[in-house]
Amino acid sequence: MARKDFSFFHTLRVRWAEADMQGVVFNAHYLTFFDVGLTEYLRVLQERAGGDAGLTGDDLYVAHAELDYHASARFDDVLDVGVRVERLGRTSVSFRIEIFRGEEHLISGQLVYVFTGHADGEDPRPMPVPDRFRELVAEFEAVAP
């Protein structure tokens, strides 16, 4: 995917503590950047829904993560984290997340979350993706340029 495929970006600057002895961002920190981008994506959905997107922070668990490292970010780089929903399953949602430095494409990745809930006294288990969330995503991604 390219920059134009994303209607949502979150911008952040690489911290000193995030660059390693090779002078590049340590590989695990990109997953933290994914998480920060995702939080901001969900905030926008939440706001568009008037505060009720049909989900809470507690009922999403990550099931799969994947990253391709094309080029390295460095200390003080300003990065754009693009986020979009790639697929809505019955109980899961797959996010496409890519990181750019200007026009340069550094990282491609995917985060798959499972919705969970629990009846009284039982362990949490997968639950259908809330309809409200499906609608919001459909509306939001439709407005993508």
Next chain:
Amino acid sequence: MARKDFSFFHTLRVRWAEADMQGVVFNAHYLTFFDVGLTEYLRVLQERAGGDAGLTGDDLYVAHAELDYHASARFDDVLDVGVRVERLGRTSVSFRIEIFRGEEHLISGQLVYVFTGHADGEDPRPMPVPDRFRELVAEFEAVAP
């Protein structure tokens, strides 16, 4: 203080992700090392008390931290984190924590924790240090060589 002043050490190895572009451990990570050392110190107390040291992980809040950086640790260094109780106040406990690489003294520091508790429906507030904990510390530090 010197190595001989500590009766407890926890040993850890510096991770790649913890060294920065200067090739040295990023300053904030030593506080994480302090926390790891403290967890292990409390584990020993807990074990000496047969599992009941009169405290839970939830009721200690850090109030003050202080670090002097004498020399830098590097990736893959094996560090000894010395921990001892320096002072027991009415509602607080002050830990002395120092980090050594072999005989070399890298970091000196202090962590002050406050004991808190809360009555039903009220906010947590400072509570006296449990007597059981005072006794355990007295016994443990007394056996120091």
Next chain:
Amino acid sequence: MARKDFSFFHTLRVRWAEADMQGVVFNAHYLTFFDVGLTEYLRVLQERAGGDAGLTGDDLYVAHAELDYHASARFDDVLDVGVRVERLGRTSVSFRIEIFRGEEHLISGQLVYVFTGHADGEDPRPMPVPDRFRELVAEFEAVAP
């Protein structure tokens, strides 16, 4: 110190990964916030100096850090990190750093850095604070409201 004592603030939002099981920011992460605030403070000085503030990222080493924890930040909180130079020694500079959530004062702290340099083939050692840096700080802090 209070908000009004700072002429420089950097604003950041607490990440999910930074809050612990008690629901509050883990104590070491505030030192990372200090570092981020300090980076931005130095950027402003650098820009005011037309890009040459007489210092490089490599020649500053932290010698001392101190934190008082008054109240806890939580996930998603927006924090203002106030930074100012508290004291300029011969070879060291002491920064006062405080963290606010709106009007609420969460953290007070201090970071002391030592300027270092090295002649060819020798180990780095303390160097006088560059005059250019002294002037810039004097000008910048003087313009504080």
Next chain:
Amino acid sequence: MARKDFSFFHTLRVRWAEADMQGVVFNAHYLTFFDVGLTEYLRVLQERAGGDAGLTGDDLYVAHAELDYHASARFDDVLDVGVRVERLGRTSVSFRIEIFRGEEHLISGQLVYVFTGHADGEDPRPMPVPDRFRELVAEFEAVAP
């Protein structure tokens, strides 16, 4: 894969700072655990080779990472990180990494590294995996139970 498929494990204990508000290890930290496990795997190879495994820390760059989260680790859990070479390409090496808590299988993953080098004055580019490294891996994995 199962525990029995690994001839190498590195054991670590989850730190307080690594568990999030859900009480489980934050998803990015498992990649750091992968890195720690990999460092120890390479140390063993290095030692078996009498200190010269034909590689340096600087010439390996991560190209791809993948994680499946089956179950969550919690604060203070003791984890076994299993590491093995899954595939040796011409210029890349793919590691299989899995995390266990006792017999329980928590995380499966993969880290693909590319060997790089550079001629004088040129940018680093992919290089063939050193023969010495191929031999060492072949010998080591062959002795797996």
